[in-house]
Amino acid sequence: MLYRRVDELREQASGRLAEALRDNGGTRQARVERESAFARYAERVAKLDAAENGLCFGRLDLRSGGRRYIGRIGILDDSDEGDPLLVDWRAPAARPFYVATAAAPEGVRRRRHITTRRRRVVDLDDEVLDSEALDTADEEGLIGEAALLAAVNAGRTGRMRDIVETLQAEQDEIIRSDHRGVLVVQGGPGTGKTAVALHRAAYLLYTHRHLAKRGVLVVGPNATFLRYIGQVLPGLGETNVLLSTIGGLFPGVDARRSEPPEAAAVKGRALMADVVAAAVRDRQAPAAGPVEIPYGDGTLRLEEEDYRRAAAVALSGPVLHNEARRIFVREILDLLTRQAAERIEAVVLDDDGLPLDGGDGRGVLGEADVRALLAAGYPGDLLDADGDEDGDGDGRPLLDESDRAELRAELAAAAGVRTALDAMWPSLTPQRLLEDLFADPRRLASAAPGLTGAERASLWREPGGGWTPADVPLLDEAAELLGADDRTVGAQARARARAAAERREQIAYARGVLDITIGSRSIDLEEGDEPEILTAADLLGEEELAERQEVTVHRTVAERAAADRTWTFGHVIVDEAQELSAMAWRLLMRRCPSRSMTIVGDVAQTGDAAGTSSWEGVLRPHVGERWRLAQLTVNYRTPAEIMAVAAGLLAALDPGLRPPRSVRETGVPPWRLSTAPEDLPGILAERAAREAAALGDGRLAVIVPETRLTELAGAVAAAVPELAYGADPDLERRVVMLTVRQAKGLEFDSVLIADPAAILAASPRGRNDLYVALTRATQRLGILHPGPAPAEPALESVPEVGAERT
Numbered sequence: 059m060l061y062r063r064v065d066e067l068r069e070q071a072s073g074r075l076a077e078a079l080r081d082n083g084g085t086r087q088a089r090v091e092r093e094s095a096f097a098r099y100a101e102r103v104a105k106l107d108a109a110e111n112g113l114c115f116g117r118l119d120l121r122s123g124g125r126r127y128i129g130r131i132g133i134l135d136d137s138d139e140g141d142p143l144l145v146d147w148r149a150p151a152a153r154p155f156y157v158a159t160a161a162a163p164e165g166v167r168r169r170r171h172i173t174t175r176r177r178r179v180v181d182l183d184d185e186v187l188d189s190e191a192l193d194t195a196d197e198e199g200l201i202g203e204a205a206l207l208a209a210v211n212a213g214r215t216g217r218m219r220d221i222v223e224t225l226q227a228e229q230d231e232i233i234r235s236d237h238r239g240v241l242v243v244q245g246g247p248g249t250g251k252t253a254v255a256l257h258r259a260a261y262l263l264y265t266h267r268h269l270a271k272r273g274v275l276v277v278g279p280n281a282t283f284l285r286y287i288g289q290v291l292p293g294l295g296e297t298n299v300l301l302s303t304i305g306g307l308f309p310g311v312d313a314r315r316s317e318p319p320e321a322a323a324v325k326g327r328a329l330m331a332d333v334v335a336a337a338v339r340d341r342q343a344p345a346a347g348p349v350e351i352p353y354g355d356g357t358l359r360l361e362e363e364d365y366r367r368a369a370a371v372a373l374s375g376p377v378l379h380n381e382a383r384r385i386f387v388r389e390i391l392d393l394l395t396r397q398a399a400e401r402i403e404a405v406v407l408d409d410d411g412l413p414l415d416g417g418d419g420r421g422v423l424g425e426a427d428v429r430a431l432l433a434a435g436y437p438g439d440l441l442d443a444d445g446d447e448d449g450d451g452d453g454r455p456l457l458d459e460s461d462r463a464e465l466r467a468e469l470a471a472a473a474g475v476r477t478a479l480d481a482m483w484p485s486l487t488p489q490r491l492l493e494d495l496f497a498d499p500r501r502l503a504s505a506a507p508g509l510t511g512a513e514r515a516s517l518w519r520e521p522g523g524g525w526t527p528a529d530v531p532l533l534d535e536a537a538e539l540l541g542a543d544d545r546t547v548g549a550q551a552r553a554r555a556r557a558a559a560e561r562r563e564q565i566a567y568a569r570g571v572l573d574i575t576i577g578s579r580s581i582d583l584e585e586g587d588e589p590e591i592l593t594a595a596d597l598l599g600e601e602e603l604a605e606r607q608e609v610t611v612h613r614t615v616a617e618r619a620a621a622d623r624t625w626t627f628g629h630v631i632v633d634e635a636q637e638l639s640a641m642a643w644r645l646l647m648r649r650c651p652s653r654s655m656t657i658v659g660d661v662a663q664t665g666d667a668a669g670t671s672s673w674e675g676v677l678r679p680h681v682g683e684r685w686r687l688a689q690l691t692v693n694y695r696t697p698a699e700i701m702a703v704a705a706g707l708l709a710a711l712d713p714g715l716r717p718p719r720s721v722r723e724t725g726v727p728p729w730r731l732s733t734a735p736e737d738l739p740g741i742l743a744e745r746a747a748r749e750a751a752a753l754g755d756g757r758l759a760v761i762v763p764e765t766r767l768t769e770l771a772g773a774v775a776a777a778v779p780e781l782a783y784g785a786d787p788d789l790e791r792r793v794v795m796l797t798v799r800q801a802k803g804l805e806f807d808s809v810l811i812a813d814p815a816a817i818l819a820a821s822p823r824g825r826n827d828l829y830v831a832l833t834r835a836t837q838r839l840g841i842l843h844p845g846p847a848p849a850e851p852a853l854e855s856v857p858e859v860g861a862e863r864t
């Protein structure tokens with residue numbers, strides 16, 4: 059019945075879409091009508107398509123006798139009242155499906171999980187929530203246990219799936235949290251932090267429609283991870299979302315360069331904000347003695363105190379470097395014009411202030427200059443201006459205003475003046491500021507007195523060669539202090555003129571849409587229509603509607619946001635947030651002035667040297683105490699057998715940390731195998747081939763130390779040709795080789811870890827890294843180590859297998 063209704067709705071929407079496409083009436087009104095209909099029906103069809111699989115997955119039988127179906131979207135019947143046939147999982151009426159228990163049934167008598175394959179119901183699972191059930195209630199407090207276990211045991215595909223069908227109560231609480239500020243979701247590996255964050259984004263976009271206008275930013279640790287989670291939100295019908303790494307958040311910069319972790323760690327420190335600020339200040343008229351500026355065949359001269367005074371004027375207001383430069387340039391040009399004018403006057407006036415006939419070589423300007431001035435018409439003007447005809451030398455300036463303006467313009471264009479200004483106070487892009495800073499140890503020493511010599515040395519590099527992810531927050535910091543440089547200002551002015559013209563058109567267009575929507579309300583209103591679209595016409599002004607049109611007709615919110623460094627988002631989600639440096643947090647906070655953020659992470663999994671070990675330390679500078687912590691405690695990924703090993707490592711990491719409780723056991727213990735060091739590549743290849751064959755359609759990851767990636771990939775690829783590896787490996791391949799850094803946030807049916815001792819030794823956070831590697835598997839785990847097991851009790855506890863078994 060539901061699919062029949064979906065078909066009807068899709069047919070209606072497609073019919074209208076086709077009509078809009080077919081109709082090519084040429085009047086403006088017709089065009090407006092067509093485009094508006096097109097955007098609306100295209101979106102409707104896309105939402106219906108996204109909901110096709112697993113359309114309805116739940117049923118609530120209420121104690122009051124009613125019945126409610128829960129699904130991916132809301133659907134109304136075709137009656138005049140438009141009664142709900144299917145309740146959207148995000149609607150308040152769906153909530154009991156996720157939270158009702160026998161102890162707190164929330165008016166529910168029976169909860170049914172419905173499993174479908176295509177359009178067929180293939181399984182049902184009922185829970186009766188009554189007092190009898192209370193006696194046998196699941197101590198684990200799991201909701202819809204059978205469906206949940208089926209979901210967590212299912213083979214992986216290399217793409218994250220949504221979990222709307224089996225969300226658990228502690229997850230639902232976070233997803234629907236009405237907390238407006240920063241919500242931190244802390245939980246061990248596999249507790250569904252990523253899943254919860256994405257579902258929260260979908261929930262917020264559904265519940266607070268205005269958020270769609272500013273969009274949601276989802277920040278993840280790397281491109282591979284973003285691709286892994288990339289389908290979840292579109293699959294839930296939400297598209298106003300920008301997925302990005304921190305390195306991707308500075309438009310125009312592709313931060314792919316790599317650098318030693320120590321350099322990245324230095325760049326991530328909060329102190330770098332002061333370094334960048336000092337680097338900018340150092341470019342604002344630094345003391346350098348008198349400045350001589352060649353002009354004509356003489357020189358103009360600025361005393362230090364002159365340009366320092368000009369700098370003080372430029373910095374007297376709250377202005378950015380490049381804006382202040384415009385004031386500084388104005389002041390300096392005033393000074394130079396006065397100086398040049400005086401010299402001209404000194405040349406053309408005699409001691410009594412009376413004009414001479416020509417240059418006599420006195421003053422700074424030579425005869426040639428004076429001849430040039432004469433040729434340019436100055437003396438003619440001078441003589442007139444000075445009332446030369448009566449020869450009274452009445453003290454009025456020789457150069458009138460237009461002469462001075464001309465002289466000023468000439469000075470402004472003179473190469474010598476420009477070079478001097480550029481040296482005293484250059485117009486800077488963030489890129490130029492940082493390139494100059496990193497390339498010059500003296501600049502660094504001046505801007506970064508708080509860093510040690512070795513730390514400063516780690517930052518040194520030649521200009522050019524691209525940017526690293528850790529540079530991006532510094533570029534952003536610099537952009538905040540610099541403002542638009544001269545070239546950008548010109549380009550912006552042109553773009554503004556274009557945008558103004560476009561906007562005028564959009565407003566006219568919006569007016570048309572407004573008229574149509576209001577005028578044809580009764581015709582337009584149909585079941586399944588989002589009521590807010592209709593009321594929007596009553597509530598929105600033309601301006602706002604124009605903005606909406608811009609969104610739907612021209613570019614999506616995500617596209618606009620991606621291209622604009624100063625875009626601020628309605629909500630920001632940060633995944634693997636423990637990896638972010640203090641500087642990255644500063645950047646993110648600027649993107650979200652409302653501080654409406656969901657931050658998910660696990661401090662025990664921090665691998666980045668610049669990463670965090672305490673949420674409090676990270677957040678206090680930005681939100682004080684105004685953040686809330688929510689905890690997830692159940693691990694849906696890693697079976698108990700594997701988690702026992704990881705828990706041992708966690709205890710060694712920090713006895714205060716508790717591992718999450720695994721939701722299931724598989725009966726398959728992890729294993730380890732010791733090889734002769736030289737045999738590791740060969741045996742690893744053989745094991746990978748064997749494991750891949752046993753997995754069928756499942757996914758296998760081989761996690762290796764970064765330093766051995768190339769060597770081991772070569773060996774394994776010889777035995778498993780489909781192996782994916784490299785900078786951005788294809789996770790949909792059945793077998794993939796990854797470093798720990800790449801494996802973060804991902805999961806696989808089976809995992810092989812090669813050379814754990816090298817992973818432990820590779821960084822000061824080696825144990826955290828190994829903990830991450832150990833917790834990637836949903837079913838099976840094997841560890842191969844050259845020589846004896848590393849001296850970690852947790853690893854030693856893993857049963858060792860002979861080379862011939864496993």
Ligand SMILES: Nc1ncnc2c1ncn2[C@@H]1O[C@H](COP(=O)(O)OP(=O)(O)OP(=O)(O)O)[C@@H](O)[C@H]1O
Nearest residue numbers: 209221224225226247248249250251252253694803
């Ligand atoms: N309620 C649920 N129903 C079904 N599957 C779930 C549920 N919660 C989590 N999962 C599954 O558990 C796995 C782990 O989830 P997720 O990747 O979100 O965990 P995480 O806490 O972000 O892990 P990590 O910190 O290791 O990155 C995913 O496959 C997810 O689909």
